[in-house]
Amino acid sequence: MNRELLLESVGRRYGRGGAPWVLRGVDLTLAPGTLTRIEGANGTGKSTLLRLLAGIDAPTEGRVTGRPRTAYVPERFPAALPFTAAGYLIHLGSVHGLSRGEAARAAVEWLERLGAVEYARTPMSELSKGSSQKVAIAQALLAEPELLVLDEAWTGLDTAARTELERAVLERRAAGGTVVFVDHDPRRLAGAPDVTYAVMDGNVRTVEGSSAQREETYVVVEVQGPPDAEPPAEATRLAVSVEEPGPGPGPGPALGRLRLTVPETHSDTLLRTLLTARPAWHVVSVGEESPAVVVLPTVPAAKAVEAAADVDAEVRS
Numbered sequence: 252m253n254r255e256l257l258l259e260s261v262g263r264r265y266g267r268g269g270a271p272w273v274l275r276g277v278d279l280t281l282a283p284g285t286l287t288r289i290e291g292a293n294g295t296g297k298s299t300l301l302r303l304l305a306g307i308d309a310p311t312e313g314r315v316t317g318r319p320r321t322a323y324v325p326e327r328f329p330a331a332l333p334f335t336a337a338g339y340l341i342h343l344g345s346v347h348g349l350s351r352g353e354a355a356r357a358a359v360e361w362l363e364r365l366g367a368v369e370y371a372r373t374p375m376s377e378l379s380k381g382s383s384q385k386v387a388i389a390q391a392l393l394a395e396p397e398l399l400v401l402d403e404a405w406t407g408l409d410t411a412a413r414t415e416l417e418r419a420v421l422e423r424r425a426a427g428g429t430v431v432f433v434d435h436d437p438r439r440l441a442g443a444p445d446v447t448y449a450v451m452d453g454n455v456r457t458v459e460g461s462s463a464q465r466e467e468t469y470v471v472v473e474v475q476g477p478p479d480a481e482p483p484a485e486a487t488r489l490a491v492s493v494e495e496p497g498p499g500p501g502p503g504p505a506l507g508r509l510r511l512t513v514p515e516t517h518s519d520t521l522l523r524t525l526l527t528a529r530p531a532w533h534v535v536s537v538g539e540e541s542p543a544v545v546v547l548p549t550v551p552a553a554k555a556v557e558a559a560a561d562v563d564a565e566v567r568s
């Protein structure tokens with residue numbers, strides 16, 4: 252039976268005595284079957300709080316009790332692991348108590364849902380940032396955790412995968428799970444959270460009104476980079492969406508062209524990041540948000556089936 256996760260007088264500081272407290276005196280209760288959003292300005296301690304909730308970090312003082320079976324998607328996923336995507340997921344599934352067969356089935360199911368099953372046999376070190384983020388999400392979802400902790404897990408995903416992750420979060424809550432997330436897009440899961448907290452001045456405060464009700468203006472920045480280059484990580488983090496625009500003036504999509512949507516409050520930082528990046532990214536246009544969204548192509552069904560068969564073969568060997 253799922254219990255409440257309790258933080259009592261929790262404090263965390265890094266380094267020896269004398270170091271400043273990032274969090275102090277935090278009392279927090281997360282109930283089963285609830286979705287909690289954590290907000291706050293940069294560097295206020297959101298990731299620190301999530302690591303304490305997930306149990307991958309321990310408080311300097313105070314205590315955390317009632318943590319159920321937990322899965323966590325970190326802000327930065329160590330992609331250079333010596334596994335294929337499927338191999339890694341099967342390994343993680345075993346760690347979570349699944350048999351190899353169950354883990355393989357769950358791995359394929361989640362890679363399929365996230366549109367990455369064609370990369371099942373790809374070494375993790377060769378995956379693009381977006382694909383490795385999908386693996387990070389799949390590893391968290393595959394064992395149906397009772398507590399799911401997501402630290403900017405939507406960053407770098409294409410539109411279809413972002414929607415799928417939102418769906419998965421709502422499914423977890425409907426199944427009685429506890430979900431807690433940080434995301435810089437105020438529209439993420441708009442209207443869905445049962446409670447929102449802001450981290451500020453070393454503690455958490457309840458935020459009244461959903462993030463969707465708070466107005467935010469967005470700016471769309473179209474950029475041109477070298478063909479096949481990944482945009483700078485900081486730009487991807489700041490943007491609430493990264494899309495490939497439609498076809499360019501010639502045949503096919505404009506290579507290296509991306510459309511980044513960013514809250515107006517972050518647009519200056521985004522432009523600075525792009526302009527100082529090496530190799531350089533050329534800013535083609537800056538404008539108001541347009542409703543047109545291009546969904547990146549999903550994997551053809553035949554390819555998905557092929558990859559699933561590959562994974563099956565790997566499990567049996």
Ligand SMILES: Nc1ncnc2c1ncn2[C@@H]1O[C@H](COP(=O)(O)OP(=O)(O)OP(=O)(O)O)[C@@H](O)[C@H]1O
Pocket residue numbers: 265266273291292293294295296297298299300
């Ligand atoms: N492992 C660490 N060692 C030392 N200091 C740390 C460590 N992790 C975080 N900090 C510091 O703690 C403070 C809070 O960091 P944290 O990453 O929790 O904030 P955040 O709100 O998640 O930030 P962001 O919005 O930039 O992701 C920052 O001053 C950061 O430099």
